[in-house]
Amino acid sequence: MREIEIIKRPKSHHFQKVTIDGFADLGITPAIKGVGCMDGRLKLTNPDIKRPIYSGEARWGGGSPGAVGALLALDKKLPVKHAIKIVNEQTKKEGKEFTAHKHCGHVRTALNGEHDISPEKVNNMISYLKDGKIKIKKDKYVGDHGEKAIINVFSRTNTVTPLDPDDQFFRQDITRRNDHLTEVAKKAQSLGSPVTPEKLVKKIDEQVMNTFRALVKEKTPIYNIHLDRPVPVVESGGFVAPRR
Numbered sequence: 455m456r457e458i459e460i461i462k463r464p465k466s467h468h469f470q471k472v473t474i475d476g477f478a479d480l481g482i483t484p485a486i487k488g489v490g491c492m493d494g495r496l497k498l499t500n501p502d503i504k505r506p507i508y509s510g511e512a513r514w515g516g517g518s519p520g521a522v523g524a525l526l527a528l529d530k531k532l533p534v535k536h537a538i539k540i541v542n543e544q545t546k547k548e549g550k551e552f553t554a555h556k557h558c559g560h561v562r563t564a565l566n567g568e569h570d571i572s573p574e575k576v577n578n579m580i581s582y583l584k585d586g587k588i589k590i591k592k593d594k595y596v597g598d599h600g601e602k603a604i605i606n607v608f609s610r611t612n613t614v615t616p617l618d619p620d621d622q623f624f625r626q627d628i629t630r631r632n633d634h635l636t637e638v639a640k641k642a643q644s645l646g647s648p649v650t651p652e653k654l655v656k657k658i659d660e661q662v663m664n665t666f667r668a669l670v671k672e673k674t675p676i677y678n679i680h681l682d683r684p685v686p687v688v689e690s691g692g693f694v695a696p697r698r
């Protein structure tokens with residue numbers, strides 16, 4: 455991490471910049487209410503900005519279905535629709551919408567049996583979500599996958615976005631994700647589930663790593679960016695390990 459400087463963007467969008475040595479300069483952007491997948495393809499989030507950037511919602515593997523999948527892997531007795539209900543209710547309590555997207559690599563990896571959930575249960579989840587029984591915000595991504603890194607963001611108030619749309623990455627807003635999963639786990643616990651916040655966070659981390667092993671090149675770098683400190687700090691989080 456080198457210096458932080460204010461750079462000017464069109465339409466008076468001011469971004470603080472954080473430099474990741476060996477990867478790219480990223481913009482620091484405010485966290486906004488909302489949930490999304492870590493998918494690194496681009497969404498047009500602001501029609502005033504001609505080139506796409508990532509918006510500031512809390513992203514993690516699979517978005518809302520990712521949280522459901524972690525619950526299902528930990529509590530094999532929990533019916534799929536109860537797991538969806540727990541995640542949906544907590545999401546709404548946070549003032550957000552249950553958010554999913556088509557062609558999700560994380561869900562596809564689960565379907566391939568790599569998330570410690572039976573593919574049958576994953577299919578049940580997909581059918582339930584398609585049935586329109588709960589209101590779902592459907593995200594749309596444009597372009598092709600070209601993620602060159604995995605970025606884990608630690609902050610409740612900020613996150614990062616590519617300054618150059620070619621510098622795509624998977625983004626996980628870990629602090630905000632863990633806040634959400636903690637409440638999801640507590641709700642499941644109150645209904646008699648053996649799930650704990652610590653186990654749920656550990657489980658989704660395992661599942662996401664299996665997704666990376668399936669989707670990205672070996673040795674793709676992982677960076678941990680701490681935006682919750684007086685000065686942003688970038689640490690290496692290692693690399694995506696080869697598949698066993």
Ligand SMILES: [Zn+2]
Pocket residue numbers: 491492493515516517555557558559560561
């Ligand atoms: Zn996805």
